[in-house]
Amino acid sequence: MTRLPLAAALVAVLLISGCKSSEERAEEYYQSALALMEEGDVDRALVELRNVFDNDGFHRDARRLYADTMRERGNLQEAYSQYLRLVEQYPDDLETRLTLAEMAVPTADWDEVRRHGEAAIAIDADLPRSRAIAAALAYREASMAQDDAAREEAAEEARAVLEVQPENAVARRIIIDALMNGPDPQAALPELARAIEADPAQLELQLLRFRLLVGAEREEEAEAEIETMAERFPDNEQVRKLLIAWYMDRGDLEQAEALLRELAGPADAPVEGHVTLVQFLEQARGSEAARAELSALIEANQALEGPEAATRAALYRSLRAGIDFSGGARAEAISEMQDIVEGGQPSDQRRRAQVTLARMLIATGNAVGARAQVEEVLEEDPSNTEALKLRANWAIEEDRPGDAISDLRSALGQSPRDPEIMTLMAEAHERDGSLELAGERLALAVEVSGNAPEESLRYATFLQQQDRLQAADSVLEDARRVSPGNLPLLQLSAQRALQRQDWAALGRMIETLETLSSPEAQDLAEELRTARSLGQRGAEATVAALEAQIGAGADADGRAAAMLALARFRAGDAEGARAAVDTALEARPEDAEMRILSANLYIATEDPGAAEAELRRVLEEAPGQEGAVTRLFGLLEAQGQGQEAAAVLARALEAAPESRQLRALEAGRLEAAGDIEGSLEIYEALYAEDSGNLVVANNLASLIGTHIEDPQALERAATIARRLRGRDQPAFQDTYGWIEYRRGNIEEAVTQLEPAARGLPRDPLVRYHLGMAYAAAGQEAEAREALEAALEMAGDSPLPQFQIARETLDGLGEAGTGTEGAAETGDQTGGETGAGEAGDSAAPGSD
Numbered sequence: 146m147t148r149l150p151l152a153a154a155l156v157a158v159l160l161i162s163g164c165k166s167s168e169e170r171a172e173e174y175y176q177s178a179l180a181l182m183e184e185g186d187v188d189r190a191l192v193e194l195r196n197v198f199d200n201d202g203f204h205r206d207a208r209r210l211y212a213d214t215m216r217e218r219g220n221l222q223e224a225y226s227q228y229l230r231l232v233e234q235y236p237d238d239l240e241t242r243l244t245l246a247e248m249a250v251p252t253a254d255w256d257e258v259r260r261h262g263e264a265a266i267a268i269d270a271d272l273p274r275s276r277a278i279a280a281a282l283a284y285r286e287a288s289m290a291q292d293d294a295a296r297e298e299a300a301e302e303a304r305a306v307l308e309v310q311p312e313n314a315v316a317r318r319i320i321i322d323a324l325m326n327g328p329d330p331q332a333a334l335p336e337l338a339r340a341i342e343a344d345p346a347q348l349e350l351q352l353l354r355f356r357l358l359v360g361a362e363r364e365e366e367a368e369a370e371i372e373t374m375a376e377r378f379p380d381n382e383q384v385r386k387l388l389i390a391w392y393m394d395r396g397d398l399e400q401a402e403a404l405l406r407e408l409a410g411p412a413d414a415p416v417e418g419h420v421t422l423v424q425f426l427e428q429a430r431g432s433e434a435a436r437a438e439l440s441a442l443i444e445a446n447q448a449l450e451g452p453e454a455a456t457r458a459a460l461y462r463s464l465r466a467g468i469d470f471s472g473g474a475r476a477e478a479i480s481e482m483q484d485i486v487e488g489g490q491p492s493d494q495r496r497r498a499q500v501t502l503a504r505m506l507i508a509t510g511n512a513v514g515a516r517a518q519v520e521e522v523l524e525e526d527p528s529n530t531e532a533l534k535l536r537a538n539w540a541i542e543e544d545r546p547g548d549a550i551s552d553l554r555s556a557l558g559q560s561p562r563d564p565e566i567m568t569l570m571a572e573a574h575e576r577d578g579s580l581e582l583a584g585e586r587l588a589l590a591v592e593v594s595g596n597a598p599e600e601s602l603r604y605a606t607f608l609q610q611q612d613r614l615q616a617a618d619s620v621l622e623d624a625r626r627v628s629p630g631n632l633p634l635l636q637l638s639a640q641r642a643l644q645r646q647d648w649a650a651l652g653r654m655i656e657t658l659e660t661l662s663s664p665e666a667q668d669l670a671e672e673l674r675t676a677r678s679l680g681q682r683g684a685e686a687t688v689a690a691l692e693a694q695i696g697a698g699a700d701a702d703g704r705a706a707a708m709l710a711l712a713r714f715r716a717g718d719a720e721g722a723r724a725a726v727d728t729a730l731e732a733r734p735e736d737a738e739m740r741i742l743s744a745n746l747y748i749a750t751e752d753p754g755a756a757e758a759e760l761r762r763v764l765e766e767a768p769g770q771e772g773a774v775t776r777l778f779g780l781l782e783a784q785g786q787g788q789e790a791a792a793v794l795a796r797a798l799e800a801a802p803e804s805r806q807l808r809a810l811e812a813g814r815l816e817a818a819g820d821i822e823g824s825l826e827i828y829e830a831l832y833a834e835d836s837g838n839l840v841v842a843n844n845l846a847s848l849i850g851t852h853i854e855d856p857q858a859l860e861r862a863a864t865i866a867r868r869l870r871g872r873d874q875p876a877f878q879d880t881y882g883w884i885e886y887r888r889g890n891i892e893e894a895v896t897q898l899e900p901a902a903r904g905l906p907r908d909p910l911v912r913y914h915l916g917m918a919y920a921a922a923g924q925e926a927e928a929r930e931a932l933e934a935a936l937e938m939a940g941d942s943p944l945p946q947f948q949i950a951r952e953t954l955d956g957l958g959e960a961g962t963g964t965e966g967a968a969e970t971g972d973q974t975g976g977e978t979g980a981g982e983a984g985d986s987a988a989p990g991s992d
Contacts, residue, residue, distance in 0.1 A: 161484040171201035220559025273310040352595040359626045385421040412445035439465040466627035530556045546577040564594040578870035596624045598631040675708045769801025850884040875904025894918040
């Protein structure tokens with residue numbers, strides 16, 4: 146028998162051991178990971194799982210274990226991406242499909258809920274988890290359609306799921322929402338308690354409970370709830386703001402400061418509690434008190450040794466620089482931030498400082514420097530939430546909503562309850578023309594913010610624009626319960642109460658305003674009292690009350706005199722109104738607002754010469770006064786004095802060259818005069834400054850889509866106009882519909898232009914657009930009717946559109962026009978959107 150030498154034997158053993166397949170090595174790593182998990186060594190287990198993937202990327206059990214562990218640790222974005230990898234590799238993996246659908250429900254990502262939920266339902270529709278997802282989808286569809294019967298049916302199915310699977314979080318969410326939107330929202334409190342007990346990490350549920358407790362005026366329980374949230378989620382900015390607002394609104398500053406200091410702990414404690422305390426001090430005591438607190442924290446941490454103390458000191462320096470920046474010391478603050486950034490090594494703290502520096506640079510107009518900071522942050526940490534939000538905001542401003550949504554989804558994976566991310570997503574969806582999705586995100590921003598004022602105002606305004614007034618009132622009411630002294634909330638709520646003639650609600654708001662110390666609150670209370678008197682008691686009684694107030698010497702600022710003039714005018718006493726204004730002007734001849742009111746009275750009583758004199762007197766003192774310029778410009782135009790109107794506007798622009806309102810007025814004037822290039826130049830500048838302004842976007846899209854022949858320019862107009870889709874304003878429908886016509890999307894054009902023509906029944910250009918779209922669609926009878934109406938309304942107008950209308954009418958019944966002809970004739974049309982009866986909603990100058 147031949148023996149191998151020892152060295153050869155060893156080589157043979159090594160070769161044999163090295164012949165293990167990658168799958169075998171992966172399985173060994175997986176078993177090692179399981180053993181480490183049993184021992185509680187999760188970090189090393191995760192390393193072993195990553196080794197599994199290096200050897201076998203299709204190891205199903207390892208991938209699921211890794212994803213489950215990431216989810217348990219709160220790294221939801223990484224967990225979600227791992228689950229996605231699983232369903233890409235194993236599309237029929239029921240467990241993973243259900244998990245993905247369930248994870249998408251709390252963030253209202255309904256596309257993902259539907260994609261994975263429907264796949265799970267197709268595999269096994271009878272599973273309780275599948276039934277819960279199906280109920281959630283049905284409930285959402287019913288809610289969007291405002292179908293109460295279907296919504297209740299979906300809620301009943303959710304109740305049935307809970308009977309067999311009480312821990313099902315998706316079903317319980319449906320029940321909670323149904324109860325909160327029912328006749329007795331307080332009935333949701335027991336369900337919320339069960340849900341919170343099952344998952345205390347769900348901040349959203351605790352915010353909902355806090356909101357209900359506030360609404361039920363159970364203040365002690367509400368206060369305990371917000372304090373529990375502050376302890377449980379110390380690093381959550383939203384909770385910090387809510388806690389501060391709670392105490393600020395109740396004026397209990399001493400108790401608030403004592404509690405926040407207790408929660409913050411010593412100077413070397415985690416920074417989150419101290420950040421909350423500083424924010425409170427800034428709001429309650431002023432910026433100097435906050436700055437002093439930060440200086441003490443900086444000094445205390447700089448006296449300590451170690452990298453953690455240095456990191457805390459750098460954070461507090463950043464916050465102090467932010468206060469200095471807000472206080473006007475911008476150059477010094479930016480220099481401090483640059484020193485912090487340049488002196489630090491790559492870390493979470495340095496990246497936070499870079500984002501803060503980027504925001505400062507944006508505010509000072511250094512967009513290039515800001516982008517450089519953000520890109521460096523994202524190169525180091527592609528999932529950095531704050532940097533992603535900034536980059537997404539730039540993408541929205543640049544009409545790249547798809548890129549913005551992609552970044553925001555990544556940010557949402559890191560911060561699924563961030564109201565700012567929800568708001569930015571709403572802006573992106575709105576820019577993309579998806580108003581339904583925008584509304585969902587705004588609603589979720591309100592929910593996750595705990596009905597914070599800013600988010601609530603934004604959503605209520607959106608609902609009002611959609612004519613969903615009752616829903617808007619409900620949002621405002623919920624927000625006032627949480628922040629009863631917030632002035633903007635009270636102002637918008639009071640406007641709605643006036644519109645509804647809900648005098649009792651208005652009275653409660655006036656009482657709240659009277660308890661606030663700010664002059665703005667007192668002025669608003671006075672205006673509302675007068676408005677209520679006019680609505681309830683009539684103009685004559687209001688006149689008497691105002692005269693008594695003025696006679697008692699309680700009109701130092703002239704506000705009562707102005708309201709007296711309006712009240713007398715409404716009572717039909719034009720002479721009395723004139724007397725009130727004249728008396729007020731004798732006491733305050735320099736009061737520009739009173740002179741503009743005087744001019745309006747002269748216009749109303751058909752004395753344009755006197756009105757002009759009043760307005761010119763205002764402009765002698767303030768040549769750029771926007772209200773006086775706009776009123777005088779319109780007055781002169783109406784009298785056929787176009788050249789003088791242009792001269793007035795030119796002088797005003799010399800005095801106030803940055804005025805957006807006056808520049809928009811000039812753009813409209815240039816368009817009407819046929820100077821399309823000049824008008825476009827102004828609108829391009831206005832759009833670059835604020836691409837979110839709907840009126841500017843409408844008018845710019847209309848000008849480009851009408852007058853520029855280049856196909857790329859037409860596509861740009863379509864990109865700008867996407868946000869107009871689905872809006873009820875006729876001028877917006879006309880702009881969007883006409884651009885779609887020019888692009889050859891005739892069916893969509895007709896869908897938009899029909900309601901535009903109904904909304905602007907006497908505008909010949911809108912009727913012309915509809916007629917051309919009908920002709921392209923082959924609807925000859927409708928085309929003939931619309932074009933003939935357009936020509937009749939236009940009279941002897943020299944605009945080229947009406948010659949095209951005549952030619953199109955002559956061609957009807959012959960070869961037909963069709964889509965190709967539509968695009969061809971569309972290129973010849975002039976600028977029209979915003980003219981005629983587009984009026985205040987989209988006319989140039991209404992910015």
